[in-house]
Amino acid sequence: MSTTHAIKDTGAPAHAAGRENKDPEAIGRPVASFGLSFAVAVLATAVIFAIKAAEPELDEWAEEAFGHAWFYQAVLALVLFFGLGFIPMGGRLGGRGVAAIVIGSTVASGLIILAAAAALALG
Amino acid sequence: MLKDLFILVHPTLGVLGVLAALWVFVEALKVNDDTLRRMKIASVTVAVLMLLTWPAGGVWDSLFYGADKAVIEKGPWAFLGDTAMETKEHLFVIVLLLSLYLPIVVFAGNLRASRGARLLTMTVAGLVVLSGLAMEGAGAVLGLSVKVAFFNLMGA
Numbered sequence: 001m002s003t004t005h006a007i008k009d010t011g012a013p014a015h016a017a018g019r020e021n022k023d024p025e026a027i028g029r030p031v032a033s034f035g036l037s038f039a040v041a042v043l044a045t046a047v048i049f050a051i052k053a054a055e056p057e058l059d060e061w062a063e064e065a066f067g068h069a070w071f072y073q074a075v076l077a078l079v080l081f082f083g084l085g086f087i088p089m090g091g092r093l094g095g096r097g098v099a100a101i102v103i104g105s106t107v108a109s110g111l112i113i114l115a116a117a118a119a120l121a122l123g
Numbered sequence: 124m125l126k127d128l129f130i131l132v133h134p135t136l137g138v139l140g141v142l143a144a145l146w147v148f149v150e151a152l153k154v155n156d157d158t159l160r161r162m163k164i165a166s167v168t169v170a171v172l173m174l175l176t177w178p179a180g181g182v183w184d185s186l187f188y189g190a191d192k193a194v195i196e197k198g199p200w201a202f203l204g205d206t207a208m209e210t211k212e213h214l215f216v217i218v219l220l221l222s223l224y225l226p227i228v229v230f231a232g233n234l235r236a237s238r239g240a241r242l243l244t245m246t247v248a249g250l251v252v253l254s255g256l257a258m259e260g261a262g263a264v265l266g267l268s269v270k271v272a273f274f275n276l277m278g279a
């Protein structure tokens with residue numbers, strides 16, 4: 001706990017501290033923050049798509065208001081990714097933790113997207 | 124003709140992005156000054172290629188896909204084709220964000236010292252490869268849905 005976490009919790013990359021960070025789990029703080037913002041952005045994308053699939057009127061309204069889904073869904077996700085990514089968070093997470101969050105959110109949102117797409121295609 | 128050329132552009136950019144991500148994955152197996160320098164180049168390449176794939180595929184979607192969709196919906200693969208297109212439009216968001224996250228991990232991730240950061244790099248690069256291949260597969264299903272519909276309409 002003590003030494004390892006003391007280094008890891010700074011969340012700063014080695015060169016920022018002017019020394020080599022030897023902690024095998026330490027990652028830079030932006031890496032943790034953007035890992036978490038990635039998870040929020042892709043899950044939000046999947047959930048919004050699932051809601052649109054359940055409520056086709058909402059889908060039509062969104063297309064009229066914001067343009068085609070390939071465009072506005074990605075713009076929304078980019079805003080979330082960069083907007084949240086610059087907020088320092090996840091300082092206690094190591095590389096393994098962030099990797100688990102990235103894998104989990106990718107698989108979960110991928111499955112939600114596939115199910116919503118199939119539901120929409122069934123009409 | 125120009126329209127036909129256009130359909131080839133976005134899968135080409137996407138596949139090159141997938142290959143660049145595979146390059147990052149392989150370099151991350153053993154990190155030293157040389158591999159780190161190459162990983163930086165490759166990870167930025169992934170981000171740029173996927174950023175270009177986005178409008179290249181999207182513009183085709185907005186301008187030309189309507190006619191193909193009408194054909195697909197007359198064929199026996201209507202369900203598969205529609206599912207593939209809806210999946211592509213939304214799954215690409217994941218591919219795009221992973222591709223933009225990859226250079227952040229490579230540049231800011233303390234890769235020389237941190238095993239965890241190396242694992243994360245390989246995870247993100249590997250997911251770009253897998254999700255990019257899923258986009259490729261969905262594209263192939265789309266293309267086949269059009270072909271099968273035409274065969275059907277011609278009574279073949």
Ligand code: HEM
Nearest residue numbers: 070134137177180181184188191212215258259262263266
């Ligand atoms: C990693 C990224 C991508 C890859 C590898 C990829 C791959 C492919 C492939 C192989 C095809 C079949 C082409 C053919 O029939 O000859 C295709 C079709 C298509 N893709 Fe993509 N794609 C990607 C991203 C996108 C994006 C972001 C969009 C925008 C929403 C998009 C929209 C389309 C459309 C509309 C078609 C159907 C063309 C048609 O037959 O009418 N793709 N894609």
